[in-house]
Amino acid sequence: MPEPIRTQVVVLGAGPGGYSAAFRAADLGLSVTLVEREQRLGGVCLNVGCIPSKALLHVAKVIDEAAHTPGVGFGKPKVDLDGVRDQKDKVVKRLTDGLGGLARQRKVKVVYGSARFGGANSLQVDTADGALEVQFEHAIVATGSTPARIPGLPDDPRVMDSTGALALEDIPGKLLVIGGGYIGLEMATVYRALGSTVSVVEFMDGLLPGADADLVKPLAKRLSGQFADIRLKTKVTGVAAQKQGLKVTFEGPDGTADQVYDRVLVAVGRRPNGKDLGLEALGVQVDERGFIAVDAQRRTAVPSIFAIGDVAGEPMLAHKAVHEGKVAAEVIAGHKAAFQPLAIPAVVFTDPEIAWAGLTEAQAKKDGVAYEKAVFPWAANGRSLTLGRDEGLTKILFEPASRRVLGVGITGPGAGDLIAEGVLAIEMGADAEDLALTIHPHPTLSETLGMTAEVFDGSVTDIIAPKR
Structure with a gap:
């Protein structure tokens, strides 16, 4: 074994959290070693998650907008799958190469290999060149998560997880997406725009479990006209690999049914990678799901x-x-x-987008938190009408006594960008008057935040304010 690496800080995992931790520690004058099991930096988000999916969603958006622009007609889009895939890969490569440059400039040592703790101050890394020991003063575990699996599915390349779906090997004629959460719906949006006939099955009674129903409603209505089938309160009880396709058996409110698909995408959530790191033997608390217990400083039970x-x-x-x-x-x-x-804002990059931050109505009702709300319909917003999209809404929850902003929810094009103002309002302790008196540019979608506060304040003029 070669001489051990001695470092003040070792970071396990080079995703957004890991490389940010490594770079910040280096900027603060610490010697840093970054360990990554894959052969490039960026983690799931950059390589097989957030970034490539948004590159593909942009393609889907262009296709849909071209098909639905009033007064303008285009021919049927010709999809060059190799070109789409190459552009996605170029974006990923540009960002990963940039991270490598930032690491070198900060003198962060990068080691590629799988790591396991040998003690409270040592790490064993299996690299392509053999075993390596890293001795450290402090370690930051940023090992991310992996797609959750459904037991009993066949070992067949036509059964994909999110990573396989982003590889974009082909465009299946009929695609079933198991899971109506954000990953499933985003990828369903991509494949439908590229030409697949898409169906979605969700075990819960609505799409995007966890999001407020009124925010999801405009999306669900739009998708019902785009997807071949949306099965709610339904579970998949079997998938059989056949020559002509994948035979899927469903069990739902209407009984049992079978359907054959060319491909199946499993998108039922993600599982944290907290197990198999040797942490439990050191006294670090890791629960049965793989989550590691930390305090407000992100420190585990081992200092x-x-x-x-x-x-x-x-x-x-x-x-x-x-x-x-x-x-x-x-x-x-x-x-x-x-x-x-x-x-902490959450964004679903479907069409329309859905974004929320702070207290949701569902959580408030569950916890018995008192709140009042105001809603502004985008049908009364000039900018949304110029886009040909009037289905959106902006909702704000307020604390009744102080009128302080507790939560914000937005549905509509660009909701993921608009939610930032809501996050800032919550963090700064803004109240209804703060938002209502802030002059928003016209005509923009951002006006809906100010106008929602005006609805609550009773000063709105663009609609007839409901009586409170």
């Missing part, structure tokens, strides 16, 4: 070991991991820091 991102708890979102990574690095460097956000 020298921190955990961030998907392995450190819900929600499993890249932007949450980034902020956690910076907190962990700053704590290790001796700074006073803690991860205590008032709101």
